[in-house]
Amino acid sequence: MTELRPPLPPAAASPGEEAGSPRLAPVAVHVAGGTLREDLRAVRVVWRRELIRFARNRLRIVTSLVQPVLFLFILGTGLSTLVARGIPGATTTSFRTFMFPGVVAMTVLFTAIFSAVSIVWDREFGFLREMLVAPVRRGALVAGKCLGGATVATVQAVIMLALAGLVGVPYDPLLLLTLVGEMLLAALAITALGTLLASRMAQVESFQVVMQFVVLPLFFLSGALFPLRALPAWLAALTKIDPLAYVVDPMRRAVFAHVHTSPAVRRLFGAAMTWDGWRVPVGVELGLTALLAALFLGAAVAAFARSD
Structure with missing residues (x-):
């Protein structure tokens, strides 16, 4: 019988080790986390999880479109008959055209901000703790969550574009x-x-209550349902500090740049955001939105860094 030889020559046996036993070569241990590649992988995994949850919940996709459709075709049609009487050249379609960017922004608003409720669900059922102890930076988890929620909200709003x-x-x-x-x-x-x-809420009920104090003011002060021209001073001041107003206005400008209407309709419905009479450029509005996105994201990362 052929004698089997160990892969390494035998060495002096240590206490408790049999003489002549093979020596095993040390294996390098790699601790996950800390590299850009692993953080990007974590971002991709969390982002993909959000998309999978959205795709599997078909009822959510359908019900999320009910409210925008009601605003656009029920409320918009009812108000258009009143608005069209006092504007030369206005038709019943004009007000719905005006409302369309606001309704699309509303779809983005409700879908995006309520996608964060899954964080509270994950905390309540213990899954969030498992994510936070993963060997990756917490900022990568937050970035993946935000990118996933933003992608879902954009896809939901793209469906609304089919009704344009x-x-x-x-x-x-x-x-x-x-x-x-x-x-x-x-x-x-x-x-x-x-x-x-x-990031600091432990119960879904608390999140829903706070969202009502955030979502509704953001929506109603954005100019989604009424023109920003000739508003009372107090209401005009509130619209200027509403972040969503700097999204609705560029979308509305883009729409009215491709729509043929009378000058009176364009002056009223196409009125842009102004600061003390200065018409704010679209680039400034989008830049402010990008700055707010970076600030909110940084604050969310810092909040999760302090989470238990």
């Missing part, structure tokens, strides 16, 4: 790409805000 032709908005490729880019930026800022608010 019913309210007099053309299916212009440049217009649609512009709206999608602005929706994605808004969704990222709002998801980061929702993540920041959810």
